[in-house]
Amino acid sequence: MARQVDHNERRKVFAAAALQVITHQGLEGLTVREVARVAGFTTGALTHYFESKDQVLIAASEHAAEVVRVHMDEFALKPCAREALRELIFSALPTSALKRGRWRFWVAFWERAAYSPEVGQVMRERYREWTSRLVTLIRRAQKEGDAPADLDADHAGRELVALVDGIGVQVLIGAGQFTGPKQRRYVDDLIDLRLGPRKTACSAPTPASESKGRKAKASPPRGRSAAGAVAQ
Amino acid sequence: MARQVDHNERRKVFAAAALQVITHQGLEGLTVREVARVAGFTTGALTHYFESKDQVLIAASEHAAEVVRVHMDEFALKPCAREALRELIFSALPTSALKRGRWRFWVAFWERAAYSPEVGQVMRERYREWTSRLVTLIRRAQKEGDAPADLDADHAGRELVALVDGIGVQVLIGAGQFTGPKQRRYVDDLIDLRLGPRKTACSAPTPASESKGRKAKASPPRGRSAAGAVAQ
DNA sequence: ATCTTTGCGTAACGGTCGTTATGCTGATCG
DNA sequence: CGATCAGCATAACGACCGTTACGCAAAGAT
Numbered sequence: 001m002a003r004q005v006d007h008n009e010r011r012k013v014f015a016a017a018a019l020q021v022i023t024h025q026g027l028e029g030l031t032v033r034e035v036a037r038v039a040g041f042t043t044g045a046l047t048h049y050f051e052s053k054d055q056v057l058i059a060a061s062e063h064a065a066e067v068v069r070v071h072m073d074e075f076a077l078k079p080c081a082r083e084a085l086r087e088l089i090f091s092a093l094p095t096s097a098l099k100r101g102r103w104r105f106w107v108a109f110w111e112r113a114a115y116s117p118e119v120g121q122v123m124r125e126r127y128r129e130w131t132s133r134l135v136t137l138i139r140r141a142q143k144e145g146d147a148p149a150d151l152d153a154d155h156a157g158r159e160l161v162a163l164v165d166g167i168g169v170q171v172l173i174g175a176g177q178f179t180g181p182k183q184r185r186y187v188d189d190l191i192d193l194r195l196g197p198r199k200t201a202c203s204a205p206t207p208a209s210e211s212k213g214r215k216a217k218a219s220p221p222r223g224r225s226a227a228g229a230v231a232q
Numbered sequence: 233m234a235r236q237v238d239h240n241e242r243r244k245v246f247a248a249a250a251l252q253v254i255t256h257q258g259l260e261g262l263t264v265r266e267v268a269r270v271a272g273f274t275t276g277a278l279t280h281y282f283e284s285k286d287q288v289l290i291a292a293s294e295h296a297a298e299v300v301r302v303h304m305d306e307f308a309l310k311p312c313a314r315e316a317l318r319e320l321i322f323s324a325l326p327t328s329a330l331k332r333g334r335w336r337f338w339v340a341f342w343e344r345a346a347y348s349p350e351v352g353q354v355m356r357e358r359y360r361e362w363t364s365r366l367v368t369l370i371r372r373a374q375k376e377g378d379a380p381a382d383l384d385a386d387h388a389g390r391e392l393v394a395l396v397d398g399i400g401v402q403v404l405i406g407a408g409q410f411t412g413p414k415q416r417r418y419v420d421d422l423i424d425l426r427l428g429p430r431k432t433a434c435s436a437p438t439p440a441s442e443s444k445g446r447k448a449k450a451s452p453p454r455g456r457s458a459a460g461a462v463a464q
Numbered sequence: 465a466t467c468t469t470t471g472c473g474t475a476a477c478g479g480t481c482g483t484t485a486t487g488c489t490g491a492t493c494g
Numbered sequence: 495c496g497a498t499c500a501g502c503a504t505a506a507c508g509a510c511c512g513t514t515a516c517g518c519a520a521a522g523a524t
Contacts, residue, residue: 127407162398175359235491
């Protein structure tokens, strides 16, 4: 035998490089030469691990999904489902330069998915997982009495997914001044509207928790009836 | 002098051809040769009217916007603002093969806008107009007593824009079985949630009518229409 | 020590891209 | 009735693309 290299490990290196290239230079900047260069190799090495450029693209999306998966799993562990839902969605919003780069990545995939069945397949699986996370948390919130029992969790989940994607689009093209707090306000507003008034206490209902001390975050408006005069 | 042709008219023919190419073959299928071929010319003619490929792209988006603008103006004339809002949004949803093609077109632009400032500028103007249409109708609904007076129309308008874009994304990648009626249900649901109970007095709500009957266009684009261009 | 196999760099191939150069055609005007 | 010039086709250019071919270096196996 000859020397052995961890095949999966190498593929991950190239996938990460591809992710970086798309994030910074877009889909049309994605070339096998550039990916190999960023990864610290040449095309000869890359072709050793991938059959085609499309396979590199797929691997990049799988790598990106894996990176955020770790992050997302943390939120699911929070005791209060409704709060976990909020923060999970917040973490997905394009509120920083890095996250906006990630969003450019996914938008590029949307475009590609419409023409490549294989990419479409991958994207469908990504959305199945992402939507499922939200729906699960909504159901948990219902069990915790923090959302109406007759709420259609599937509907609400997909609605939130759509809202987030829509926000992402507007941020990317630079429509309106969609700052981070503003993005969060849209999410909070829709959550409150769908799930109704919040429970005053989370997990273990501490009965005398009357302190109104909130963190520095701007507190979002409540339901529709109280939504007047919000200017920022 | 030599023979004269309508410069703007020619540009429109190429723009329509570019629109068709992107719709059917995506952004990576958009080449100056293909656009010229579809328009019934060759690259020599195209370069006579456009400085670069990017300019063709911009012209294509302006043409697409102009086509839908005519359609949208009809809805604004409806007596009941809330119903007009519904149908305006319905008309934008990717509920047919043709409309899905249009959506592919816009998604391609989102991706491009993130990297080309000039394309971004154009897209921002498109969204300003689209959002403004929705917000105006919401305000009219408020005046007609068909929406709560304390509703933040700007917020609701942008929320609806985001929802529609999010639905478009999910339809394009094929996530869930997002049929036409289902798409409309999401829109209706959010409108009802934000604007509250409907007034009964308005014109009888046409139940999910897809007004796809092609009305006779006022006048066909004058001059010689090229080979396979302009498919409304 | 030698053979075999793997890892990967180098370079070339065929194709397509946006753009540019060039030349024909025919409508218009002095 | 030429002269002229806009309109457009043809073709070539240089760059870059994904992919393939090939060769060498090094590490495990014998």
